[in-house]
Each structure stands twice: as C-alpha cells, then as structure tokens.
Amino acid sequence: xxxxxxxxxxxxxxxxxxxxxxxxxxxxxxxxxxxxxxxxxxxxxxxxxxxxxxxxxxxxxxxxxxxxxxxxxxxxxxxxxxxxxxxxxxxxxxxxxxxxxxxxxxxxxxxx
Amino acid sequence: xxxxxxxxxxxxxxxxxxxxxxxxxxxxxxxxxxxxxxxxxxxxxxxxxxxxxxxxxxxxxxxxxxxxxxxxxxxxxxxxxxxxxxxxxxxxxxxxxxxxxxxxxxxxxxxx
Numbered sequence: 001x002x003x004x005x006x007x008x009x010x011x012x013x014x015x016x017x018x019x020x021x022x023x024x025x026x027x028x029x030x031x032x033x034x035x036x037x038x039x040x041x042x043x044x045x046x047x048x049x050x051x052x053x054x055x056x057x058x059x060x061x062x063x064x065x066x067x068x069x070x071x072x073x074x075x076x077x078x079x080x081x082x083x084x085x086x087x088x089x090x091x092x093x094x095x096x097x098x099x100x101x102x103x104x105x106x107x108x109x110x111x112x
Numbered sequence: 113x114x115x116x117x118x119x120x121x122x123x124x125x126x127x128x129x130x131x132x133x134x135x136x137x138x139x140x141x142x143x144x145x146x147x148x149x150x151x152x153x154x155x156x157x158x159x160x161x162x163x164x165x166x167x168x169x170x171x172x173x174x175x176x177x178x179x180x181x182x183x184x185x186x187x188x189x190x191x192x193x194x195x196x197x198x199x200x201x202x203x204x205x206x207x208x209x210x211x212x213x214x215x216x217x218x219x220x221x222x223x224x
Contacts, residue, residue, distance in 0.1 A: 042216030
C-alpha cells in the first residue's frame with residue numbers, strides 16, 4: 001500500500017517558534033509538494049521539489065522554507081511561526097506528468 | 113494563467129444524485145482528476161478521465177468531459193451519507209509540468 005506519511009496530525013506551537021513539518025513517501029517519487037488548505041481558499045502551493053536538493057517556490061512561499069536532503073523526505077520549515085500560519089498543511093508526491101498525486105493525511109497546525 | 117473553478121457548496125438528500133461541476137482553462141490538459149477529502153483527512157484520488165474521452169463510468173460515479181466548453185462534471189448516483197466530503201477537481205497540464213492545478217473544492221453535504 002503506497003504511502004505519504006506526515007509526522008504529526010496535530011501541532012500547537014507558540015508565536016516565534018521554529019516549526020518543522022516532516023513528510024516521507026515510499027514510492028520513489030521525483031516530485032514532492034507542500035500545500036496549505038484554508039476554508040474558501042482551497043489548496044495553495046507553498047513549495048515543491050522535483051529532485052533531491054532542488055526546490056521551487058509555489059504561490060505563497062513567504063514565511064516558509066523547505067529541505068529535501070533525501071529523495072523520500074521533504075520538510076517544511078516555518079522560520080518564525082505566526083498566527084496567520086495556523087492552517088491545515090498537506091504534503092503530496094507524484095512521479096511526473098500524467099500520473100496521480102498522492103497525499104498525506106495532513107497536519108493541522110495551530111500557532112498561539 | 114491556469115485556473116480551475118468549482119462552486120463551493122452542494123447539498124443533496126440521501127438517495128438522490130449529486131452533480132459537481134468544474135471548469136478549467138488549459139485546453140492542453142491531458143488528464144482531469146477528481147479527488148475526495150473526508151473530514152480531517154488528506155485527499156484521495158476518486159477517479160480521472162483522459163482528455164480524449166467524453167465519459168467514464170465507475171460504479172456509482174460518472175465523469176463527463178466537454179472539451180469544447182472546458183467543463184468537467186462528477187455525478188454520484190444514489191448519494192449516501194458517507195459521500196459527504198470535499199471534492200476537488202484538478203487538471204494535469206501534461207509533459208513539462210510538475211504539478212496539478214486544483215479547484216477550491218466543493219463541499220458536498222448529504223441530508224439523511
């Protein structure tokens with residue numbers, strides 16, 4: 001059974017903390033993605049990576065960074081968490097064009 | 113740029129048919145997907161259609177594609193309470209593109 005696994009289902013962090021969200025996939029996919037999901041706004045792409053150590057900004061990269069040191073792992077970093085980063089974060093992976101994207105179960109982050 | 117549009121809400125009675133509509137703008141899209149997100153979970157692929165098809169049926173699900181109007185629909189027959197979820201339409205631009213373009217999602221509520 002193929003899987004994308006996010007390290008936490010729920011997180012509560014304080015304003016100003018550095019936050020790491022981890023995502024691991026076991027399908028040997030080239031491409032990995034981080035989205036945030038907010039009511040009425042759908043999925044918004046934060047960053048994606050098309051290869052190890054490669055990254056591209058998505059639509060809303062401000063306040064975030066990413067790391068992809070190994071093919072199977074893609075980390076999202078909030079350098080200094082703020083309350084407007086309270087959201088549901090979804091990781092996805094995909095082999096390439098014309099293929100399905102697989103999603104993790106999501107991490108609901110609350111910044112207080 | 114590419115944009116995928118869906119209405120945000122749909123409410124139907126149990127046993128009725130549900131029709132969720134989607135319009136897209138990239139005429140070169142190769143595949144179009146429907147994803148389902150149950151409460152508190154990630155997205156799962158429900159079904160897809162290749163761009164050279166007009167219709168695809170899979171048990172209670174029927175996907176219709178009108179390429180001329182760039183219109184995609186998902187019909188769920190005999191809608192059940194377990195079908196309550198958010199449904200996302202997504203287009204795949206094909207070769208050379210890493211990511212899918214998602215609509216904002218339609219929240220389907222099934223009334224018992």
